[in-house]
Amino acid sequence: MAPEVFFNVCYGDPSPPKAIRDLHTFSPAVLEDHCRHRIQRAEYPGVVPEKGRRVRGIYATGLTGANMGKLDGFEGSEYKRVQVKVQLLQSIDTEVATGGTKETFVYIFLHPEILVKQEWDFEEFRRDRLRFWTRGGIEFGDGEPFSRR
Helix, strand or coil: CCHHHHHHHHHCCCCCCHHHHCCCEEEEEEEEEEEEEEECCCCCEEEEEEEEEEEEEEEEECCCHHHHHHHHHHHHHHEEEEEEEEEEECCCCCCCEEEEEEEEEEEEECCHHHEEEEECCHHHHHHHCHHHHCCCCCECCCCCECCCC
16 A cells, blocks of 8 residues: 555545654565456455465554554455565565565455456556545546535
8 A cells, every 4th residue: 555545544644744654664565475456447456365476565564553443444345454474675666675574464355256367557556546545636436526616
C-alpha cells in the first residue's frame, strides 16, 4: 500500500502533519511465493499465493490497533489478513536485499476466480489513479471529477 493511501485510510489525510508521519516508517520489501494480480473491473489488486512469484511492496512500522482496524475495514470482506515474512530491500528500485527478514501481515484476496492472469502494475496505478484514492480527486463511477458548487 502506498504511504499516501495508508495515511488517507488511517488518518483521513494523505499528507498528515509531520508528527503523525514520524510515527511510521515505510521500507521496500518483497514477499516471496505470492503474486499481485489485476482484479476484473477493479483498480486495486488482489494478492494470492503463487509459487515462484514475488510481490514488491512496502513494509510499514508503527501501526496501532486502531490503524489495523481501519485497514481491515478498508480492505473489507474480499480479503483476509494473514501473517507472512518479507525480505527488506535496499531500495524500491533494486532487488538487492538488506539481509533483514520481518514478520508482517498481507491481505490475501479471497476470490481468485475473478483475478486477471496479469500482474497489477503499481507504477501505472500511481501515475493514473492514486490521486482518486488519496482525495486528490473525488469522482463518480463514470470517471468524471466531482466538484462542489
